[in-house]
Amino acid sequence: MAKNVILLTIDALRKDVLGCYGGGGETPFLDSLQNRSIKFTKAYSGGPYTQAGFPGILSSSYYLDFGKTKGRCPPGRVLIPEILKKGGIRTAALHSNAYISSFFGWNRGWDHFYDSMEEQVSERVPYIRAGEINRKVAEWFKRTLPNGGEPFFLWMHYMDVHEPYVPEAEYLEKVDPSLKISQEEMFQLFKNVVLKRDVSSKETVAILKKLYLAQVVEVDTAVAGFFRILESFGLDKNTTVIITADHGEEFGEHGGLSHDGKMYEELVSVPLLIYDPDLSQPVVWEKIVSTLDIPPTITEIFNLPPSPAWQGQSLLPLGKYAERGVCGEAIDKHGARELGDEKEVHYYREGDLKIHYRETDDSWQLYNLMEDPGEKNNIYGKDTTSEYLMKKIIPRIKRFKG
Amino acid sequence: MSKQESLSQERVRELENYIHISKNIIREAYRQFDPKDIRLVWSGHKDSTLTLWIWKETCREYGFTLPKAVTLDEGDPFQEVEDFLARISREWKIDLEVAKNEDVLKACNYTLNADVEVKSLNKRNQEELARIGFEGLERFPFEAESFIGNHLMKSVALNTYLEENNVKIIVQGLRWDEQPVRSDDPYFEEVEAQPLQPAQVRIRPILHISERSLWDIYHHYKLPHVSLYAEGYRSLGVKTTTKKMSDLPAWEQDLENTAERAGRRQDKEAAMARLRALGYM
Numbered sequence: 001m002a003k004n005v006i007l008l009t010i011d012a013l014r015k016d017v018l019g020c021y022g023g024g025g026e027t028p029f030l031d032s033l034q035n036r037s038i039k040f041t042k043a044y045s046g047g048p049y050t051q052a053g054f055p056g057i058l059s060s061s062y063y064l065d066f067g068k069t070k071g072r073c074p075p076g077r078v079l080i081p082e083i084l085k086k087g088g089i090r091t092a093a094l095h096s097n098a099y100i101s102s103f104f105g106w107n108r109g110w111d112h113f114y115d116s117m118e119e120q121v122s123e124r125v126p127y128i129r130a131g132e133i134n135r136k137v138a139e140w141f142k143r144t145l146p147n148g149g150e151p152f153f154l155w156m157h158y159m160d161v162h163e164p165y166v167p168e169a170e171y172l173e174k175v176d177p178s179l180k181i182s183q184e185e186m187f188q189l190f191k192n193v194v195l196k197r198d199v200s201s202k203e204t205v206a207i208l209k210k211l212y213l214a215q216v217v218e219v220d221t222a223v224a225g226f227f228r229i230l231e232s233f234g235l236d237k238n239t240t241v242i243i244t245a246d247h248g249e250e251f252g253e254h255g256g257l258s259h260d261g262k263m264y265e266e267l268v269s270v271p272l273l274i275y276d277p278d279l280s281q282p283v284v285w286e287k288i289v290s291t292l293d294i295p296p297t298i299t300e301i302f303n304l305p306p307s308p309a310w311q312g313q314s315l316l317p318l319g320k321y322a323e324r325g326v327c328g329e330a331i332d333k334h335g336a337r338e339l340g341d342e343k344e345v346h347y348y349r350e351g352d353l354k355i356h357y358r359e360t361d362d363s364w365q366l367y368n369l370m371e372d373p374g375e376k377n378n379i380y381g382k383d384t385t386s387e388y389l390m391k392k393i394i395p396r397i398k399r400f401k402g
Numbered sequence: 403m404s405k406q407e408s409l410s411q412e413r414v415r416e417l418e419n420y421i422h423i424s425k426n427i428i429r430e431a432y433r434q435f436d437p438k439d440i441r442l443v444w445s446g447h448k449d450s451t452l453t454l455w456i457w458k459e460t461c462r463e464y465g466f467t468l469p470k471a472v473t474l475d476e477g478d479p480f481q482e483v484e485d486f487l488a489r490i491s492r493e494w495k496i497d498l499e500v501a502k503n504e505d506v507l508k509a510c511n512y513t514l515n516a517d518v519e520v521k522s523l524n525k526r527n528q529e530e531l532a533r534i535g536f537e538g539l540e541r542f543p544f545e546a547e548s549f550i551g552n553h554l555m556k557s558v559a560l561n562t563y564l565e566e567n568n569v570k571i572i573v574q575g576l577r578w579d580e581q582p583v584r585s586d587d588p589y590f591e592e593v594e595a596q597p598l599q600p601a602q603v604r605i606r607p608i609l610h611i612s613e614r615s616l617w618d619i620y621h622h623y624k625l626p627h628v629s630l631y632a633e634g635y636r637s638l639g640v641k642t643t644t645k646k647m648s649d650l651p652a653w654e655q656d657l658e659n660t661a662e663r664a665g666r667r668q669d670k671e672a673a674m675a676r677l678r679a680l681g682y683m
Contacts, residue, residue, distance in 0.1 A: 098676035115585070117672040120557075123537065126679030139586055163681055195681050256679065 003238040005298050007080075007155045009057060010219055010227070011050065011097060012162045012259060013245035015043075015271040017216050026175065028217045029224035030243070034274050038283040038318065043272035044326040044349065045247050045291050047260045050099040051290065052330040053246035058106070058155070060295040060310030064329050064399070068342050073105035078307040080295045082109035084153050087304040094136050095157035096128035112140060124166040124187050127159035130222030134229055141233045153298065156226075160219050161249070163258060164190035167214035171221075175213045186211055197260075197334070199252040209251045231293040240301055244291055253374065256351065261332040263347035263356045264375050268328055272316065287323040288313060288349060323348035325392060332360050348392045355380070355389040357397065364390065411624055417619050424607040427589050428460040431605050435571050440469035440605075442573045443560070444489040444498065447638045447657055448627055448652075450575035452616055453623055454607050457573065468496070469573075472563060475502035476555040478514055478546040478640035486628045487628055499562035503527070506554050510544035514642060517541045526598075530558050533598060534675075546640040561599050571603045579612045580637075580662055605663040613662055617653035637663045 017023040019031035020039060046056030051071040052063040059077040064072035073079075081091035092112035100106040114136060116128040128136075133156055144152070166186045171273045173177060189208060192198070199205055223243075230236045248267045250256050259267055270291065292312030300314035317320055327348040343359040352370040357363070366380035366389065380386055385391035409417070409630055421586045431440070441648050442457060454471065461468045472486055488499040493497040497512045507629065510516040520528060531539060534553050545551045576587055589609060595601040611619070630638060636655060645665040646657050 098673040098680075101673050103673040117676065120553075121533065121679070122533070123679055126676055136586060149435070164679075190681070 003103065003151045004235060004240070005151075005153050005301050006230075006239055006241045007057070007153070007294065008223070008241060009095075009155070009157045009300070010161060010243070010245050011157060011159050012247060013216070013219070013250040013271060015245070015265060015269050015359045016266075016269050017213060020273075021271055024213070025362050026213050026219040029227070030077045030273075033223075033243070033273060034240075035282050036277060036279045037273040037275045037284055038279070038315075040188075040272040040274075040289050040315070041284060041286050042288045043244065043270050044288070044328060045245070045268050045270045046328045047330040048247050048267035048328070048335070048345075049330065050097060050246050050263055052328070054100050054106070056290065056292040056312070056328075057244065057246060058100075059295050060292045060307070060312040061294075062327075062329055062396075063331075064344065064396075068331065071099055071104050073108065076309070078309045080155070080298055081111070082340060083299055083307050084302065085109060085111075086166045087299075087302055089302055089304075090150055090152040090357075091154075092140055092144075092152065093155045094133050094140065095155070096133065096159050097157060100157070112144075116122070122166055124183060126164070127162070130146040130160045130219055131156040131225060133158060134222060134226050137226070138229045138233075141229070144243045145233060148400050151302065153302070158219055158222060159347065160222065161212065161215045163194050163212075165194070165208060165211035166190070167211055167218060169297065171217040172211065175210050179210055181207070181211075184328060194257050197257050199255060199257060203259070205252045208257070212251070237277050239277070241273075242297070243255065243271065243275065244275045244294070246291075254312055256334075260334050261330045262394070263328060263345055264331075265369070265373065268347060275398070283318070286319060287321060288326055289321070290326040291324075292368075311313040315393065327392065327396065327398060332358065344397060346393045346396060348389055350389065350392070352377070353383070353385060353389060355386070355393065357390075357393050359397070407462050408617060413618065414622060417615060417622060420611050420615055421459075421619065421671075423610060424453075424456045425458040425460045427605065427607045428457055429464065430590075431571075431573075432464070432466050433605075435603070437467045437469040439569060440571045441499075441564070441569045442469055443575070444473050444487070444496070445638070446473065446490070446628060447575075447576055448616060448620070448631060449580070449678040451490070451627060451670065452495070452619065452625070453573060453575035454496070456607060458496075464663075470497045470499060472499045472501050472560075474556060474559055475500050476546040476551070476559070476640050477502070477507050477510075477512065477544070478642050479557075480628075480630060480641045480644075482618075482628050483638065486500040486626070488568070488628060489583065491665070499563075499567075503554050503562070504551060506544065513544070515543045515545065518544050520599045527554060527558065527564070530554060540669070543590045545642070547643040547666075549655055549673070549675040552671065557599075565600055570601065571605065573605045573607065576606045577611055577613070577616070578609050613657045616640060617657075635665065637666055639666050 003035055014106045015021045018027045020034040025278050045053040047053045047063050053061050055061045059079050066076045084091050093111050094114045096116040101117050106112040119128055121127060137156055164187055166183050209381050247259050249259055250266050253266050254262055254264050290312055293315050295310050296306040296312050296314040297316055300316050325348055329346045332343040332345050346357045348355050352368050354367050354369055356365040364382055365378045366386055367375040441452055444454050458468060505527055509518045509522050520539050541552050546555050589606055591604045622630045629650040633648045636647055636652045638644055647665045
């Protein structure tokens with residue numbers, strides 16, 4: 001196995017927009033990586049938005065394991081860098097998402113942690129762009145690589161797919177050259193349609209999706225730029241790159257936009273690639289896996305023991321992976337924020353069946369994803385396995401009810 | 403290392419070496435620039451005061467002219483800091499100028515938390531608000547270290563001063579270990595011109611000096627500092643939003659394992675502003 005590990009996460013990247021997962025032509029570079037990757041076709045996030053998804057990716061734990069902490073990283077979570085440090089691995093994090101910033105406590109344990117919170121950003125691009133993250137990563141390589149041969153773990157996160165969808169013209173051109181819309185108009189759509197979760201016009205939602213796809217094109221370009229940087233530092237041959245998303249994005253599939261407290265596939269089914277330069281042919285892995293499996297996979301690659309607190313299992317070696325159901329949880333939110341009464345939403349998938357629970361109206365939904373991948377036909381109560389699947393979720397709901 | 407104990411020979415040599423590195427950066431600055439084009443940004447806090455002292459010592463050793471210094475009046479000062487600036491600029495013969503956003507202070511009648519009507523502000527301040535994402539805002543309460551206050555009272559005040567005085571080179575007392583965001587900063591940085599911000603060169607001579615080394619230098623060379631550090635303040639901002647983290651003097655606190663800027667406010671403001679812009683608030 002390779003010497004260094006890089007975890008590249010992309011905020012709000014839907015799985016189905018990637019060409020290698022059946023999408024259109026927006027991601028030629030990411031698609032090309034599958035030739036040297038293990039591609040997981042059924043990877044799930046621990047939740048449908050950043051605060052709920054990242055506890056799994058960075059600490060192999062669920063959002064509500066330590067109570068309702070409003071996004072703060074409680075002391076009980078064991079972050080990947082805290083374990084890697086014990087093994088002499090240098091660690092760095094570079095990103096631009098406030099929910100995983102030092103303010104919320106996610107800087108714990110890293111040798112180098114950059115969250116961009118003191119940078120000046122604009123209303124239309126309220127984060128540091130992927131190209132700038134790449135540049136900062138290159139600076140970190142330049143500064144630290146000559147210092148010694150010890151391996152490193154780098155986590156980088158791109159925000160560029162996230163709303164407001166205000167892509168540059170060159171990227172929109174690649175999605176739909178006939179679509180003429182100014183950046184001011186795009187921003188108005190964000191304020192008047194996305195923030196209001198207004199899906200009444202199918203045409204407008206279709207335009208929003210195109211703007212989103214244009215941002216996907218931009219990210220694909222940034223990933224290509226990042227691999228060129230890897231090459232220029234001679235890291236392309238000895239570095240494993242894990243690529244995933246914290247959650248997806250909704251475009252009216254279930255009556256909403258953006259990413260609220262729902263557990264449908266467009267939000268919790270995420271892309272997951274493990275790019276390994278030593279792989280001579282593509283591997284497609286169809287077992288159900290979770291992004292909680294990422295931290296133990298990283299320690300496995302470094303040949304270090306995982307934290308006993310972690311709930312996932314290593315994806316590698318593939319043959320040893322014991323398939324089991326996956327679940328996720330979040331606080332119900334609609335529109336822009338978590339609802340004040342902190343009602344929970346949960347899901348659990350096993351085989352082709354996926355069950356949802358929403359505390360707000362104490363409702364259950366069950367879907368057979370093989371027959372109904374769009375989760376339109378609720379078969380809860382009609383299927384004899386409902387009870388079995390409910391039993392998987394009920395103990396999780398009861399954690400806070402005494 | 404506390405104030406009372408004396409430092410080992412080896413440690414003193416280390417500190418001398420750190421100062422030597424800083425002096426070399428300052429000498430490089432004189433090779434490249436005319437001192438009349440340079441301003442030392444001096445808050446009176448520990449980092450910029452150390453920078454000023456090393457700069458002054460370099461001038462004494464090499465016969466350079468000391469540039470002017472500029473301090474920011476953000477409208478919410480500690481009296482102790484104001485007194486310190488007045489006393490030290492006299493004792494060290496510093497030509498100190500003040501940069502402030504008078505327009506905002508007038509609009510709130512020089513009163514903290516008083517409302518500022520955006521339309522009563524000048525065009526520049528209105529444009530600056532739009533630039534940081536507050537287009538269409540009608541009023542805001544005046545605070546020096548809110549997201550808006552930080553921009554108008556710090557960035558805009560300094561940029562306006564630099565433009566009016568045609569200054570293109572500033573000296574900043576930043577340190578790499580102060581906060582993670584600083585760990586990428588170079589000693590000399592050319593910043594390209596942006597809308598409302600002229601091109602600048604930023605010189606940062608003490609980047610490599612850690613918080614621990616800084617206090618050891620203060621004590622070894624008996625340098626003056628604002629009394630607030632002895633009372634437990636570890637990092638100073640404006641008065642209303644800076645808190646003591648402990649009653650121990652700054653140098654006796656656990657510098658290595660706790661955050662230097664924990665008593666400061668703007669990190670939270672920055673995170674909240676980002677979330678607002680992403681549609682979460």
